[in-house]
Amino acid sequence: MTKNKILSKVKMPFCQGCGHGIIVRSIAKAMEQLGYSNHDTIIVSDIGCSGLVDPLFDTHSIHGLHGRAPALGVGVSLGLDNPNKKVIVIQGDGGVTIGLQHVLEAARRNIDITLVVMNNLLYGMTGGQISGLSTQKFKEQRHFEVDVPPFDIVKLAHASGAAFSARATSIKTYTDILKDAIEVNGFSIVEFSSLCTSYAFKKLDELQEVFEEAEVYRNERIPVRAHHKKTKSLLNNLKIIEKEFDSKIEKRAGIVLAGSAGGGVQSAAKLLATTGMFSGLHSTMKGEYPVTVGTGFSIAEVILSTTPVKYTGLETPDVVIIVSDDGWNKIKGNIKENSTIILDNSLKNEETESLKNKVVFGDFNRAAGKRGAALAALAYWINDSGMMDIEALKKSVSSHKYSKVLLEAIEARLTVFI
Amino acid sequence: MEKNNKQMVFTDASMLITEACVKAGADVFIGYPITPSNRFYQYGTQRFPSFLAGPDEITVMQWMAGYSAAGKFPVSATAFPGLALMTEGLNMAYAMELPMLLILTQRLGPSTGSATTGAQGDLMFANGAISGHYPIPVFSHSEFEDSWDMTYEAIKTAIKFRTPVILLTSKELVMTNKSFDLSQLKEIKPVEKFSTKVEEPYKPYKTGKEMVPPYIPLGNDKYQVRVNASTHNDAGLIKKNDPESMANTRRLKEKFEKRIDEITFYDFDDQEGADKLIVTYGISADAARDAITELRDSGEKIALLIVKTMIPIPPKVMEIMDRFDSVIFVEENIGGIYKEIIYGKNAPIKVSTVNKIGSLISPSEIVKAVK
Numbered sequence: 001m002t003k004n005k006i007l008s009k010v011k012m013p014f015c016q017g018c019g020h021g022i023i024v025r026s027i028a029k030a031m032e033q034l035g036y037s038n039h040d041t042i043i044v045s046d047i048g049c050s051g052l053v054d055p056l057f058d059t060h061s062i063h064g065l066h067g068r069a070p071a072l073g074v075g076v077s078l079g080l081d082n083p084n085k086k087v088i089v090i091q092g093d094g095g096v097t098i099g100l101q102h103v104l105e106a107a108r109r110n111i112d113i114t115l116v117v118m119n120n121l122l123y124g125m126t127g128g129q130i131s132g133l134s135t136q137k138f139k140e141q142r143h144f145e146v147d148v149p150p151f152d153i154v155k156l157a158h159a160s161g162a163a164f165s166a167r168a169t170s171i172k173t174y175t176d177i178l179k180d181a182i183e184v185n186g187f188s189i190v191e192f193s194s195l196c197t198s199y200a201f202k203k204l205d206e207l208q209e210v211f212e213e214a215e216v217y218r219n220e221r222i223p224v225r226a227h228h229k230k231t232k233s234l235l236n237n238l239k240i241i242e243k244e245f246d247s248k249i250e251k252r253a254g255i256v257l258a259g260s261a262g263g264g265v266q267s268a269a270k271l272l273a274t275t276g277m278f279s280g281l282h283s284t285m286k287g288e289y290p291v292t293v294g295t296g297f298s299i300a301e302v303i304l305s306t307t308p309v310k311y312t313g314l315e316t317p318d319v320v321i322i323v324s325d326d327g328w329n330k331i332k333g334n335i336k337e338n339s340t341i342i343l344d345n346s347l348k349n350e351e352t353e354s355l356k357n358k359v360v361f362g363d364f365n366r367a368a369g370k371r372g373a374a375l376a377a378l379a380y381w382i383n384d385s386g387m388m389d390i391e392a393l394k395k396s397v398s399s400h401k402y403s404k405v406l407l408e409a410i411e412a413r414l415t416v417f418i
Numbered sequence: 419m420e421k422n423n424k425q426m427v428f429t430d431a432s433m434l435i436t437e438a439c440v441k442a443g444a445d446v447f448i449g450y451p452i453t454p455s456n457r458f459y460q461y462g463t464q465r466f467p468s469f470l471a472g473p474d475e476i477t478v479m480q481w482m483a484g485y486s487a488a489g490k491f492p493v494s495a496t497a498f499p500g501l502a503l504m505t506e507g508l509n510m511a512y513a514m515e516l517p518m519l520l521i522l523t524q525r526l527g528p529s530t531g532s533a534t535t536g537a538q539g540d541l542m543f544a545n546g547a548i549s550g551h552y553p554i555p556v557f558s559h560s561e562f563e564d565s566w567d568m569t570y571e572a573i574k575t576a577i578k579f580r581t582p583v584i585l586l587t588s589k590e591l592v593m594t595n596k597s598f599d600l601s602q603l604k605e606i607k608p609v610e611k612f613s614t615k616v617e618e619p620y621k622p623y624k625t626g627k628e629m630v631p632p633y634i635p636l637g638n639d640k641y642q643v644r645v646n647a648s649t650h651n652d653a654g655l656i657k658k659n660d661p662e663s664m665a666n667t668r669r670l671k672e673k674f675e676k677r678i679d680e681i682t683f684y685d686f687d688d689q690e691g692a693d694k695l696i697v698t699y700g701i702s703a704d705a706a707r708d709a710i711t712e713l714r715d716s717g718e719k720i721a722l723l724i725v726k727t728m729i730p731i732p733p734k735v736m737e738i739m740d741r742f743d744s745v746i747f748v749e750e751n752i753g754g755i756y757k758e759i760i761y762g763k764n765a766p767i768k769v770s771t772v773n774k775i776g777s778l779i780s781p782s783e784i785v786k787a788v789k
């Protein structure tokens with residue numbers, strides 16, 4: 001049933017004197033005063049003492065992992081995509097420490113959630129260890145570490161773009177500051193000091209380092225919401241290819257193209273594969289290149305077959321076309337003796353001339369330029385071997401966005417000195 | 419007989435899987451770039467109704483869980499290094515019972531390994547990904563039709579069982595272009611996400627005989643929804659050592675065990691008189707198909723089992739293996755990971771393997787091993 005009562009009747013589970021209870025009550029009060037119903041409220045909780053809050057709120061709730069609640073809350077907020085629903089994320093200083101990236105990311109994007117940080121300076125559930133938000137004074141007294149300042153999560157969130165970042169120091173102001181935060185359209189964060197009576201309650205001045213004065217920072221931004229777009233099937237963009245030419249390939253032909261990155265090898269291989277399809281063949285193509293795609297070798301394998309190709313590996317290629325040093329260096333150790341080798345003239349040297357294979361040299365680079373050499377060599381092979389109709393290659397190229405240049409590269413083979 | 423209304427195109431399985439996701443009703447792609455899942459990211463930006471670029475895989479998994487809890491179906495694609503970071507969130511989403519799809523493109527490990535070299539090395543990790551050895555459904559595909567169908571089944575399973583599902587693939591499966599007849603693809607209709615029948619009074623984790631709680635998004639106006647990753651009762655609140663909570667925890671395993679037949683997928687190509695069986699999945703399946711043809715042509719009597727439901731292990735799959743005197747596992751890894759999941763370290767003498775790392779297992783290598 002929808003109601004404006006946010007706080008449940010469940011007894012607070014916190015230690016006597018713990019500051020968490022008053023923060024929980026203040027959140028509920030702020031939401032009630034702003035008129036939110038329990039069905040408009042989603043509490044996202046973290047791990048630790050602050051993670052015990054779910055049953056205290058008579059609302060929707062989702063209880064996740066240590067430090068991840070802000071990221072989970074971002075997903076809920078974007079997924080709901082409904083400004084009438086309020087996502088409140090609650091986490092402790094330990095959660096902020098382990099999930100700092102999530103806080104900054106939510107702030108950077110200015111996602112519409114309110115993050116409540118209950119800072120008690122320590123990990124209360126595991127024995128009072130220090131967090132990234134523990135103050136120096138607190139740490140010095142316990143001889144944990146010296147000269148390591150805490151993160152100022154309020155300033156960090158502000159610097160990352162949060163619409164609203166604040167630190168609450170006085171209990172009297174809790175509800176009002178939360179109302180300000182909740183009313184903000186975008187990412188808001190409020191850090192509260194919460195004394196841990198079990199591990200840390202010595203003197204209030206341990207907290208003073210960060211909680212000396214209330215601070216409020218604002219960035220005037222609009223929140224980032226989910227983007228929706230209407231899209232069309234990717235398959236609609238694929239060209240339907242029908243057989244228009246004949247081929248002399250009897251069973252299967254494997255062709256390897258090798259050159260340098262940016263040399264049009266992958267694109268030539270794709271054109272070869274579709275040429276095969278225009279010739280009524282089945283085809284496969286796969287590329288290999290270094291992870292730095294703009295430099296080094298570029299290799300492509302194409303299989304053309306009269307029957308559908310299952311295994312796409314190529315153990316012994318029928319033809320190997322190499323148009324640059326990068327390509328030669330990459331595959332020279334792997335040349336099979338039955339393969340026909342087509343090489344650019346620039347690769348004429350002792351090594352290549354001593355190959356036992358059938359080797360053909362051509363002036364592909366000079367005739368068609370660096371980017372056209374692979375295609376020119378391919379055109380040479382198609383024409384010379386008669387395996388497919390050169391018109392099939394031209395057909396394949398015709399719908400390419402650089403068809404004019406590519407057609408020139410194909411024509412270039414005719415002028416190549418072999 | 420070949421159909422006359424063929425629609426031959428040149429495409430890749432990354433595109434088919436992306437398209438199948440959106441057709442099945444997936445709402446958002448949340449990605450962090452990693453090779454060899456690059457094309458999913460690229461196609462994801464073009465095709466999904468919503469797209470988000472996460473700052474890391476931990477965040478990706480959290481955003482996915484948030485979307486799913488809010489009633490939107492999220493998809494992501496990664497490789498092992500990303501899965502390592504996602505595993506924390508995957509356990510969370512599993513315990514919360516949130517539907518989502520994670521495409522896992524396998525590459526050569528360990529660690530960063532070789533980003534552009536395929537592998538079949540992540541099944542053991544996926545099998546053990548959930549603490550307590552609760553099964554997270556892992557589906558595998560090989561042919562292009564499979565990539566389409568299994569994506570659909572993965573999304574149906576995620577919603578039907580309220581669970582994250584992993585679609586296990588590999589570099590060569592999703593980055594190789596092939597000529598393909600689009601008219602072979604079955605129609606995919608959007609999967610109905612939300613439960614229409616809700617037993618009153620509603621409790622977020624109360625289940626009936628289907629053993630799956632109703633899927634109702636956070637923030638709805640009718641029911642108060644509580645989602646919880648820690649051990650929880652029917653109300654979705656933390657409660658440990660409580661019979662109701664323990665039943666909920668056990669149910670995470672039982673829901674799959676009891677309904678395993680609904681998610682059992684495999685291709686079994688039997689041959690009369692065969693006493694040998696090749697068992698394979700994913701990228702090695704195509705080589706095995708070629709090898710089987712060659713072996714049968716040479717007079718060998720042999721059957722082929724291509725498994726698609728990898729985890730949980732369907733009893734039907736094991737029954738098939740039991741029927742043969744010789745079972746040969748073909749996998750692109752060292753030692754045979756799937757074999758070890760099925761038979762442990764002490765496989766019976768009838769079990770052998772064909773394994774390799776660094777490149778595809780070829781049909782001739784399989785033929786040689788069988789003969």
